[in-house]
Amino acid sequence: MNHKYVYIHTIGCQMNVYDTSRIIAGLQAIGYDHTAGMEKADLILVNTCTVRERAEQKAFSFLGRLTALKKENPRLIVGVGGCLAQQEGKAIFKRAPFVDIVFGTHAVGRLPARISEIEKNRGKIVDIEFATFIEPILPSTTGTSTPVSGFVTIMRGCDNFCTYCIVPYVRGREISRDPEEILNEIKAYADSGMREITLLGQNVNSYGKKEGLCSFPELLKKVNCIDGISRIRFTTSHPKDLSDDLIHCFSRLDRLCNHIHLPVQSGSNNILKKMSRKYTRELYLEKIEKLRLACPDIAITSDMIVGFPGEIDADFQDTLDLMKTVEFDGLFAFCYSDRPHSPSVHFTEKVSEMVKKERLQQLLNLQETYTRGKNQTHVGKIETVLVEGRSKKNTETEPWVCATGVAGKADENQYTGRTSTNKIVNFLWKGNPLSGHFLTPGEIIHIKITRALSHSLWGDPVDPGISSQDIKGEHYAA
Numbered sequence: 001m002n003h004k005y006v007y008i009h010t011i012g013c014q015m016n017v018y019d020t021s022r023i024i025a026g027l028q029a030i031g032y033d034h035t036a037g038m039e040k041a042d043l044i045l046v047n048t049c050t051v052r053e054r055a056e057q058k059a060f061s062f063l064g065r066l067t068a069l070k071k072e073n074p075r076l077i078v079g080v081g082g083c084l085a086q087q088e089g090k091a092i093f094k095r096a097p098f099v100d101i102v103f104g105t106h107a108v109g110r111l112p113a114r115i116s117e118i119e120k121n122r123g124k125i126v127d128i129e130f131a132t133f134i135e136p137i138l139p140s141t142t143g144t145s146t147p148v149s150g151f152v153t154i155m156r157g158c159d160n161f162c163t164y165c166i167v168p169y170v171r172g173r174e175i176s177r178d179p180e181e182i183l184n185e186i187k188a189y190a191d192s193g194m195r196e197i198t199l200l201g202q203n204v205n206s207y208g209k210k211e212g213l214c215s216f217p218e219l220l221k222k223v224n225c226i227d228g229i230s231r232i233r234f235t236t237s238h239p240k241d242l243s244d245d246l247i248h249c250f251s252r253l254d255r256l257c258n259h260i261h262l263p264v265q266s267g268s269n270n271i272l273k274k275m276s277r278k279y280t281r282e283l284y285l286e287k288i289e290k291l292r293l294a295c296p297d298i299a300i301t302s303d304m305i306v307g308f309p310g311e312i313d314a315d316f317q318d319t320l321d322l323m324k325t326v327e328f329d330g331l332f333a334f335c336y337s338d339r340p341h342s343p344s345v346h347f348t349e350k351v352s353e354m355v356k357k358e359r360l361q362q363l364l365n366l367q368e369t370y371t372r373g374k375n376q377t378h379v380g381k382i383e384t385v386l387v388e389g390r391s392k393k394n395t396e397t398e399p400w401v402c403a404t405g406v407a408g409k410a411d412e413n414q415y416t417g418r419t420s421t422n423k424i425v426n427f428l429w430k431g432n433p434l435s436g437h438f439l440t441p442g443e444i445i446h447i448k449i450t451r452a453l454s455h456s457l458w459g460d461p462v463d464p465g466i467s468s469q470d471i472k473g474e475h476y477a478a
């Protein structure tokens with residue numbers, strides 16, 4: 001049979017990673033196999049992001065690399081999808097004339113038909129129409145982070161319109177998927193061996209509200225009952241909507257991981273107001289306190305923007321002060337970037353690039369001490385770790401088996417996994433020579449942490465021959 005291949009380059013957030021998996025599943029139906037080699041591809045797609053100017057530049061620099069490939073092979077089909085495609089529409093053709101199709105964030109389900117059209121008639125297509133529903137497609141697991149862990153988008157779009165943000169304009173109005181459909185999708189993943197699910201939405205806490213579906217905590221409770229799913233995560237929760245009911249889920253639901261990503265963006269009430277975030281630093285700190293009361297071990301990460309228009313030094317000091325109060329486990333920090341459509345483009349008092357960079361560096365230096373400090377608190381403790389597979393440098397040594405007791409290269413038995421608090425743990429697994437036990441991704445094992453590095457932990461298996469099947473007294477669905 002004559003195989004066709006699709007290569008897809010993904011930029012941006014987890015939503016794009018999820019959409020990429022749906023694109024791959026859809027294209028499989030019209031005869032395309034997914035390939036990791038660009039030279040082999042008949043169809044090359046880039047799934048883009050536009051949240052900051054740099055993301056936009058990344059997409060165009062990737063497209064620049066394709067000019068030569070398209071010259072060599074004029075039959076090659078090139079498509080640009082995602083948020084930048086939604087923003088730019090046919091303007092993409094001006095910057096990259098060799099592109100055949102521009103498809104927006106709501107066009108993923110229609111893509112296979114569009115590609116078939118191009119195969120037949122050639123010509124250029126722009127499909128950036130917004131839809132009023134989310135079409136059901138069962139995504140393949142390809143393209144998600146690891147086979148044991150995957151994303152499920154539970155809602156699309158955003159109605160919050162934070163003044164700096166382009167997302168509501170390129171993802172459209174907020175709309176939630178039917179809970180039954182979400183649960184069926186997760187069950188299918190669980191049956192295929194996935195153990196960890198991350199539920200995605202720009203603001204999961206408003207899940208179902210508009211449509212009168214179940215609430216987000218209710219959805220979590222249902223996911224918590226799916227056989228085979230050992231761990232549940234979600235992102236992102238908007239602080240203004242973080243309810244007590246959701247906070248209590250961290251103490252009530254055994255499979256909900258001890259981690260929340262709660263973007264604060266700034267520690268200054270003045271800036272939060274200009275950003276239209278609709279909460280104060282006091283309210284944010286109150287929610288943090290409640291979270292820690294409900295779940296003392298919870299890891300808290302956040303997003304921060306420095307150099308928002310009008311941010312004076314006193315505002316920035318408020319941000320540093322909030323960081324000192326909360327001590328985040330991790331922080332994603334960005335220099336403010338003007339985005340099309342967003343109201344802040346028109347705000348005067350822009351902060352200079354130099355000041356933004358200085359503030360970012362100062363903030364990152366401070367965060368480094370907290371990240372290290374938080375990691376350090378794990379040393380000496382026994383952590384429950386979901387095995388993701390061999391450490392990166394060993395990934396080429398498939399299959400996923402570690403022959404027990406067999407002497408190999410020094411680091412052949414180096415594995416990686418995550419704690420419930422989402423910290424990466426590396427460890428050596430020598431297996432159990434008696435039972436011949438193999439370590440496979442998706443197993444849950446106990447690791448005693450021996451060392452904390454800046455962005456990961458090292459440890460020793462408590463008993464290198466025992467894994468989830470053998471550990472008593474704890475519930476593991478693996």
Ligand code: SAH
Pocket residue numbers: 051052164165166167201202203236237238263265303304305334335336337338339
């Ligand atoms: N829905 C999520 C955020 C999605 S965008 C939420 O509300 O938390 C991811 C992050 O990008 C944001 O949290 C913000 O920190 C950052 N961001 C968004 N627009 C930006 C801009 N114009 N400049 C710099 N950073 C921005």
Ligand code: SF4
Pocket residue numbers: 158159160161162165166167168202203238
């Ligand atoms: Fe953007 Fe705000 Fe919506 Fe998040 S909540 S996607 S930052 S508008």
Ligand code: F3S
Pocket residue numbers: 011012013014015016048049050051082083167170171
């Ligand atoms: Fe980027 Fe779109 Fe996600 S703008 S951050 S890919 S929602």
